[in-house]
Amino acid sequence: MLTRLLHPQTIAVIGGQAAAEVARQCAKIGFAGKIWPVHPRVEGAYRSVADLPGVPDAAFIGVNAHATIGIMADLASAGCGGAVVFASGFAEAGEEGRALQAALLKAAAGVKFLGPNCYGYANAFDRTLIWPDQFGGTPVQRGVAIIAQSGNIGLNITMQRRALPIGMLITLGNMASVGHAEAIEAVLDDPRVTAIGLHMEGLGDPHALAKAVARAHAQGVPVVALKTGRSAAAASIALSHTASLGSSDAVVDAYFRRIGVARVNSIAALLETLKLLHIQGPLPGSSIASLSCSGGEAALMADMALQAGLTLAPLSTEAAAAIEATVPPIVSVSNPLDYHTFAWRDRAALARVFTAMLRAGADLTVLILDFPQPDICDTTDWDIAAAALSDAVQATGRRAAVLATLPECMPQSQADRLTALGIVPLFGMAESLEAVAAALHLEISNHPQQETPTAPPESEAVTLPEFEGKRRLAECRVPVPDGRLATSPDAAAEAARTIGYPVALKAAGDIAHKTELGAVRLNLRDEAAVTSAAADLLPLTGTVLIERMVSGCIAELIVGVARDAVLGPYIMIGSGGILAELVGDTATLLLPASRAEIATALDSLRVSKLLRGFRNKPPGDIEAALDAIEGIQNFALRNLATLHELDVNPLMVCAAGQGAVAADVLMRLSPEPAHV
DSSP: OOHHHHSOSEEEEEESHHHHHHHHHHHHHTOOSEEEEEOSSSTTSBSSGGGSSSOOSEEEEESOHHHHHHHHHHHHHHTOOOEEEOOOOSGGGOHHHHHHHHHHHHHHTTOOEEOSSOOOEEETTTTEEEOSSOOOOOOOSSEEEEEESOHHHHHHHHTOOSSOOEEEEEEOTTOSSOOHHHHHHHHHTOTTEEEEEEEESSOOOHHHHHHHHHHHHHTTOOEEEEEOOOOOSOSSOOSSHHHHHOOHHHHHHHHHHHHTOEEESSHHHHHHHHHHHHHHOSBSOSEEEEEESOHHHHHHHHHHHHHTTOEEOOOOHHHHHHHHTTSOTTSOOOSSEEOOSTTTTOHHHHHHHHHHHHTTOOSEEEEEOOOOOTTTSOOHHHHHHHHHHHHHHHHHOOOEEEEESSGGGSOHHHHHHHHHTTOEEEEOHHHHHHHHHHTBOOOOOSSOOOOOOOSOOSSOOEEOOHHHHHHHHHTTTOOOOOEEEESSHHHHHHHHHHHOSSEEEEEOSSOSSTTTTTOEEEEEOSHHHHHHHHHHHHHHHSOEEEEEOOOSEEEEEEEEEEEETTTEEEEEEEEOGGGHHHHOOEEEEESSOOHHHHHHHHHTSTTHHHHTOOTTOOOBOHHHHHHHHHHHHHHHHHTTTTEEEEEEEEEEEEBTTSOEEEOOEEEEEOOOOOOO
16 A cells, blocks of 8 residues: 555655755645654754654655665654655666665565655645655646656656646656556545556566556546557567567557557657546547648648548538538538638637537547747637637537647647636647547456466477477367378378379478478479479478468468567467568467457458458458467467467468468477376
């Protein structure tokens, strides 16, 4: 529990300059409780924790790393409610620092603290700043909570001028005692919190985080995250395409989708998303309508909305007629709508245009307005347009926003007026449209994060022969081609006659990426071709695999299973074949994934156009592909204790009704223990 730490009546500030700054910031914001300074040589300060007149609810420890440990022990013995540890030089500083951090945790004896290497927090609801620096916020009655791993990012966020009321800002530093999950739980205890924003460098405990986010959803508090580190997971060359195509970042995206956290890419987008959620809550859908008096702005909106994954709501015949009745004949009615400036300065006329567009039914209607500089320009005409939008909102009860394409073209005073009217003031087109896309209603998956093994087994992996890998997959009802092994050209020819032409022939040993190595021969139609190919490939491994050629292929997929060190096993689905890594068309899901999740992931791929039937070509057997992917997943789940990697590439999807076949399999497992 962090109640005493975040809502203190008494605060001990221990140390020199940083501690004095905490006291100054508390006085500046109007903290109503008591501040007890502690310093052995400063006049008017208490000499030690033991000399304090009572037990502090919270403490700021602003001394060096080594001295911090003894002070933490004194606070714990006194029964302090919690602390902020400002000093650096702990786990972020190498082996010695990690030892110091372990000693700090031991000294705390269960007392919760933020840090170390931490700026602290700002509680603008209750005018409390355990914060050793400038603070750009003001007291608020209701607002968002932001939990940031970085103190400096937290500091910068307090200086925002985007009309976002920040009620609580908590920085975490090294997260030795308190991580994102516990901080989320703490702010959810405060009914004044409307939305939660996270800045994350690492995930911490993903299961605890999922549980905290589930509570947020239950309370109707949306969660948005900015997580840094969009880099490839593999630090070394991997055998399978899955390991090279997959990335830690794609797995993090899958995790956030599963637990219902919106992810954004910048601080600006984080703030805009939180503001939209604070004022209007999650959007019911991704359709928007755009209003502007400029064709250039309308075209820009059309392009950037598409890039953000938003839909420009098509106008029904009735809606288009209603809008047409409010504009001159020269205006072309569409969405985005360039309503021109014929009604400029006419509040009633503009309100009629805006009302008609709002009634068209988009999930959010956006009016583009870049206000002139109020200190050197006359903003009257723009004020009239904003007032007309307010009239339209009052008339329809629909959601609306005013968007300044440049952040500096939205004055704070105008943003505050719009917010009071329930209209979202959006700053900057790119970050605002990203925010709109992120503010959609998020559902928690039916498959919550599970306690599945994360790291591969400790024993060395063995790459199974392809024939054996396919046999094991077939036991989980994954279709594989009819195949035989042969160790001579004559035996290969006999196998081909049994299977039936045409056939494929491959080197059958421990070889990954056979196509790239020239170890595959396809579409062999007679005995001479088979014996010649076998003679070429047998020297590679001593054995060849002869398989029936798969015909009627509509599309090739890659389906792989690997593990993330933090989030555990995941399945990656993408465009397959020899171009798998070149195209990079993939989707990632955590295991286990439902059939609906798999279908959605498959539909998100560019290759799905082929599966649905492209340019008069027949559609693929999507249901058979889903069956095969589920079979691959089932195999992985049954073998998590020994599975290192699994790569099916390609999974050949035939025409509708003709199935899907795992044409090539790479499987790496820990060797089974010998039976004595």
